[in-house]
Amino acid sequence: MAIYTVYTRVESNVSYSDLFYTMQVYRYTEGAMFYALPMTKIRPVQANYMTQKHETVDIPTKKFNSKHIEYIMEVMLYRKIGDEFIEVLDKPATSIVSLLNFATDDFDSRTSRTNICYFETSQPTQKTTDGDINTYQLKISCKKRVFIAPEHPIDDPEDPFLKSKIEAALKERVKPYPTASRRSLTFEEKLAQNLSYPEQGSSNLCSAAAFFYCLLNDRPDLYIQIVRELWEDGRTQLGSKLIRPSPACTRPINFFEYDKTLRKDVPKMPAIDWITLASICDSENIVFPHDSPSNKLSGVILDGRVKGWFEYLGASCVKTYGIDAIFGRHLRQREVCEINSFVGPHVHIITMIGNSILHTPPHDNEMQWIVWEDRLRVDDGSNREVDYDTPYTAKVSLKLFANGKLRTTRKGLTLKDFLEHLAGGVVVTQIP
Numbered sequence: 001m002a003i004y005t006v007y008t009r010v011e012s013n014v015s016y017s018d019l020f021y022t023m024q025v026y027r028y029t030e031g032a033m034f035y036a037l038p039m040t041k042i043r044p045v046q047a048n049y050m051t052q053k054h055e056t057v058d059i060p061t062k063k064f065n066s067k068h069i070e071y072i073m074e075v076m077l078y079r080k081i082g083d084e085f086i087e088v089l090d091k092p093a094t095s096i097v098s099l100l101n102f103a104t105d106d107f108d109s110r111t112s113r114t115n116i117c118y119f120e121t122s123q124p125t126q127k128t129t130d131g132d133i134n135t136y137q138l139k140i141s142c143k144k145r146v147f148i149a150p151e152h153p154i155d156d157p158e159d160p161f162l163k164s165k166i167e168a169a170l171k172e173r174v175k176p177y178p179t180a181s182r183r184s185l186t187f188e189e190k191l192a193q194n195l196s197y198p199e200q201g202s203s204n205l206c207s208a209a210a211f212f213y214c215l216l217n218d219r220p221d222l223y224i225q226i227v228r229e230l231w232e233d234g235r236t237q238l239g240s241k242l243i244r245p246s247p248a249c250t251r252p253i254n255f256f257e258y259d260k261t262l263r264k265d266v267p268k269m270p271a272i273d274w275i276t277l278a279s280i281c282d283s284e285n286i287v288f289p290h291d292s293p294s295n296k297l298s299g300v301i302l303d304g305r306v307k308g309w310f311e312y313l314g315a316s317c318v319k320t321y322g323i324d325a326i327f328g329r330h331l332r333q334r335e336v337c338e339i340n341s342f343v344g345p346h347v348h349i350i351t352m353i354g355n356s357i358l359h360t361p362p363h364d365n366e367m368q369w370i371v372w373e374d375r376l377r378v379d380d381g382s383n384r385e386v387d388y389d390t391p392y393t394a395k396v397s398l399k400l401f402a403n404g405k406l407r408t409t410r411k412g413l414t415l416k417d418f419l420e421h422l423a424g425g426v427v428v429t430q431i432p
Contacts, residue, residue, distance in 0.1 A: 031181035068314030146234035160271035177220035199404025201269025203293035208277035239312035248291035323424035351425030
């Protein structure tokens with residue numbers, strides 16, 4: 001068990017004596033919200049523009065590596081005018097924090113971004129009267145937008161990165177959170193609810209789609225925060241890993257294609273997924289910027305990087321099945337049986353497969369990352385798991401996630417076919 005001291009900094013041109021705040025720190029785990037710091041009362045900002053120091057509850061440390069468990073710090077800022085406390089932010093300011101970082105001397109390492117920024121114009125804040133209603137006029141600065149599609153830029157009705165569109169997509173994406181957890185749903189229940197998932201479209205961002213699919217299941221609160229930080233600031237943190245897309249990534253070219261049925265341009269992939277998937281892959285690729293969904297080369301990510309993304313957020317690697325990009329090594333039956341033994345509610349299995357596993361040949365056998373949703377089973381009505389004695393000629397079936405959808409492998413797929421198109425992957429624990 002451990003107790004941490006949390007606090008943050010306010011950036012403002014308003015006198016500290018007029019600024020007050022409330023704070024809470026939480027994370028979503030096992031289908032419920034855990035509050036490391038329950039909501040404080042309204043407190044004054046200090047003369048150095050730091051909040052007061054608040055002690056968390058006693059937090060268990062044995063189950064996970066607490067240093068890498070990410071929490072959300074949420075702060076509302078108030079301006080005191082007379083005897084009233086007026087909220088000056090349209091919504092609470094939020095950032096990602098790792099509690100153990102508060103034990104260090106490096107303040108900037110404690111949060112994923114400056115938590116609270118509030119600036120007023122040089123005009124004095126005035127109290128006006130509108131009938132019997134008192135109105136406070138507060139003018140604050142605005143940030144420049146980060147993500148812009150040159151083909152349909154700001155003020156274009158087809159602008160894909162418009163804030164209202166991203167927020168609507170985000171609300172749809174995280175359902176049924178916060179009232180329920182996706183982790184508690186079966187494969188069939190997820191299908192019935194027609195949930196939204198990360199989708200790479202025609203791009204080569206399947207590795208990132210697999211990672212964010214797992215993050216969405218484990219930590220929808222963290223998924224929301226990462227999307228908003230990237231959209232608002234053009235940067236975020238995965239633990240100690242800085243995700244900062246290049247200017248080319250935030251101004252994607254050839255982002256649209258013409259839809260003959262709709263008779264208009266449509267995005268090649270959802271804008272919310274370009275923000276997340278392209279940003280994380282672009283941050284890994286220092287040679288080729290990821291500047292378009294059509295850019296196939298810069299989206300290629302191998303198993304070591306995928307494993308690293310999970311580890312940055314506190315997950316542990318259980319097993320790695322190396323991918324040989326030169327000689328094209330494929331997994332053997334005993335390795336598939338071992339993978340089957342790992343399948344469970346607290347583990348993610350991410351492997352690279354050829355499209356022939358999903359689609360009936362002849363078909364482009366492009367490789368892509370998928371997430372297993374069940375064990376590989378014999379497709380004969382018995383629902384038996386594939387084991388060491390299963391013949392190569394046996395028909396098999398696997399429930400999985402790939403390219404924005406939950407699906408099963410193609411009908412008629414044999415164990416021999418499956419093994420020939422299974423290149424490798426990683427087994428990791430859930431993101432705490």
